[in-house]
Amino acid sequence: MKPTGKMISLLPWLFQTQFASQARKRRLAAEEVVGMDDNIVVPEGGVEDQPRKEPALDDKNLVTVTETFVVTDGDAVNDDLAPVDEEAPATAVSPVSPVDTDPSAESESAEPEVVDLPLGNTANDGGGHAAMMSQAFMDGLNTGLFDPKWYQATYGLRFATQREAFDDYVRKSRFAPVNPSPKFDSETYHRMYIDVFHAQQSPLQHYLLHGRSEGRQHVPATVRWYPREIVAPRKTLTPAAGKLKVALCLHVFYVDFLDRFAKAIERFPVTVDVYLTLADASFETRARQLFGEHARVNKLETRVVPNRGRNFGPVLVEYGQALQEYDLFCHLHSKKSLYSGKEQTQWAEYLIEYLLRDVSVVTRLLNAFAADDSLGLYYPTTFWMMPSWVNHQTMNKGFMREWQQKLGLGHIPSS
Secondary structure, X not given: OOOOOEEEEEOHHHHOOOHHHHOOOOXXXXXXXXHHOOOOOOOOXXXXXXXXXXXXXXXXXXXXXXXXXOOOOOOOEOOOOOOOOOOOOOOOOOOOOOOOOOHHHOOOOOOOOOOOOOOOOOOOOOOHHHHHHHHXXXXXXXXXXXXXXXHHHHOOOOOOOHHHHHHHHHHHOOOOOOOOEOOEOHHHHHHHOHXXXXXXXXXXXXXXXXXXXXXXXXXXXXXXXXXXXXXXXXXXXXXXXXXXOEEEEEEEOOOHHHHHHHHHOOOOOOOEEEEEEEXXXXXXXXXXXXXXXXXXXXXXXXXXXXXXXXXXXXHHHHHOOHHHHOOEEEEEEOOOEOOOOOOEOXXXXXXXXHHHHOHHHHHHXXXXXXXXXXXXXXXXXXXXXXXXHHHOOHHHHHHHHHHHXXXXXXXOOOO
16 A cells, blocks of 8 residues: 555546647647538637646646646537538547657557547437437537547547447546547536536537537537646556556445446456445445456455445545555545435546546556556546535645644645
């Protein structure tokens, strides 16, 4: 276990996205996008013309720091069934990923360039929902709002078909601000139409099937985060990373999260030991069914605990000593928000995706820990729909100063 050290605070998709290196050089090829689709409007002045201030890096122990960059809002426009040039090629931005140019990975064979994918399943059979999804898929391709080659290159993923890439976007965009192309910004659509977010629907899927005909609008992809220091671990699991002893500590208040967690680690890069704290004894049977014979689980331990001390109390009280024997451990808990009158699980899905499920991200973070003993913590950036004040110390400032003095820590930024 690594209780101290540097912190990695990364947008998960910045491990492999080209935004980090290209955002300052071009405006996501905005002029080209507008040239192909007159119904998309770039905010006045564009991305690169907006003033920005580079803050000084106060904490030299911080491996990767990100800053928020808000682009001046422009007038979004609805495509409203505009005629589409079927012969026009889709736009693709050539990736220049910081991972691809990592000098420490010279021994790793270069991955092949992203190539055009076969179309995949476009059949309308299989019921009404399947037909609507096929319609959305084809509309996305024909309008250029979904660019499978760009999507694959941007997020460092590999798909067998264009339809497989589209389905991946639809699933992730319900809870993460991934974009389908330079022509459509998913986060902006969710923020503009909070009913779509609360319904846990994919922004582009909703726009193509419903929003366009309802007069809803969209804007081009917007770069909001810039890394100030790049962490570029290798893309494939290193021998050292493969030998790390890893534990997963999961606190379960909602029993259906047992299935979510078990599904999420089906392709986890290394095998793990699982430590469960269960809020109800009735959960134990299901827990053993799912994890007892799981292909990625070496050992399973379960404890029924009172739901006190939030999610940290149970794991520290029950398993604190056992975790000292591990190189790394990952802690998650079942999380649902009920403020909207309907269960909201997007925050939990976001964390599960970029801590457990996304093989590309998890492989890189394991490699990073194996290569640098000074690293102490990895976490996905704050959930994108949280208000900005959650990133500030607020009422915890006094407590943090006390611990800062006791531990002999240096300056801690106020936000």
